[in-house]
Amino acid sequence: MDNSKFYLCSAVLLASSYLSLYGSLRHSHWIIWAIGIVIALGIIYVFYPHSWRYVINYSLIYSSSYSSILFIFLLAERHKLFILLGALSAIFSIYVAIKTLQEVVIKRNEVSDIQYISTGLWSLSLLLFIIFSASSAYSWVKWALAASPITPYIVFEGILIALIPYMLYIPEKILSLYHPDALIAEMLINCPNCGVPLITVQGTCPHCGAKRDFYYCDSGEEHFVKCPYCSGITNANAQKCEHCGEKLEILCKVCGRRATASEYLRTAQ
Ligand SMILES: [Zn+2]
Ligand SMILES: [Zn+2]
Numbered sequence: 522m523d524n525s526k527f528y529l530c531s532a533v534l535l536a537s538s539y540l541s542l543y544g545s546l547r548h549s550h551w552i553i554w555a556i557g558i559v560i561a562l563g564i565i566y567v568f569y570p571h572s573w574r575y576v577i578n579y580s581l582i583y584s585s586s587y588s589s590i591l592f593i594f595l596l597a598e599r600h601k602l603f604i605l606l607g608a609l610s611a612i613f614s615i616y617v618a619i620k621t622l623q624e625v626v627i628k629r630n631e632v633s634d635i636q637y638i639s640t641g642l643w644s645l646s647l648l649l650f651i652i653f654s655a656s657s658a659y660s661w662v663k664w665a666l667a668a669s670p671i672t673p674y675i676v677f678e679g680i681l682i683a684l685i686p687y688m689l690y691i692p693e694k695i696l697s698l699y700h701p702d703a704l705i706a707e708m709l710i711n712c713p714n715c716g717v718p719l720i721t722v723q724g725t726c727p728h729c730g731a732k733r734d735f736y737y738c739d740s741g742e743e744h745f746v747k748c749p750y751c752s753g754i755t756n757a758n759a760q761k762c763e764h765c766g767e768k769l770e771i772l773c774k775v776c777g778r779r780a781t782a783s784e785y786l787r788t789a790q
């Protein structure tokens with residue numbers, strides 16, 4: 522997804538989500554709420570083909586932190602058991618968030634040969650999402666107890682909606698680079714020419730000296746590299762990958778600069 526497409530579908534996503542928020546505030550407008558939800562989910566499904574299922578994670582995080590606040594601040598007066606339920610909901614919310622974070626970071630690391638995608642801001646938005654879900658629930662409780670106007674609730678819901686396009690954009694970017702073949706290639710490090718197991722050797726980034734694994738065939742006396750694009754094992758001295766035809770350039774995970782496989786192997790023993 523390029524930037525202009527991202528801005529366009531974020532704008533439509535935000536407009537339909539705000540429409541549904543508006544609809545949710547009045548009982549007579551439930552049809553507006555429903556239309557807004559349907560458009561928003563449709564946009565997510567079409568334009569975030571790899572990451573739409575994260576909506577399920579985010580919904581779980583939202584609803585469990587929301588219910589933890591309801592249990593603790595609204596229902597605990599009726600029965601002490603609700604405090605326990607509130608604590609369990611809060612733990613579940615954090616658990617789903619940590620699982621989501623782990624999954625995205627692991628996949629990010631697996632595609633870092635192709636493109637380095639920072640997940641710092643995304644992690645922050647996930648944290649904010651939990652905090653604002655709880656804040657929104659708390660404002661709703663205050664309003665339901667007639668202790669405060671509805672405005673803070675609307676503001677917090679508005680912030681939550683604003684976070685969604687970015688929270689989907691980063692996983693989408695990562696997953697669209699992700700090929701499950703990368704995992705298979707890890708197992709099959711035999712020489713593509715003569716079939717003997719390849720020896721792992723270390724190449725050096727010509728810019729910063731960072732080490733990186735390459736593969737050497739002892740009988741053919743040739744170096745091989747895992748193509749950063751298709752993960753196929755290909756001759757390191759070739760200009761292009763023999764499987765996918767992409768130019769064999771390696772992105773250094775340390776300094777972020779690119780070099781060819783043969784530049785990396787110049788100092789390899
Ligand atoms: Zn060989
Ligand atoms: Zn390739």
Ligand SMILES: [Zn+2]
Nearest residue numbers: 726729773776
């Ligand atoms: Zn480097």
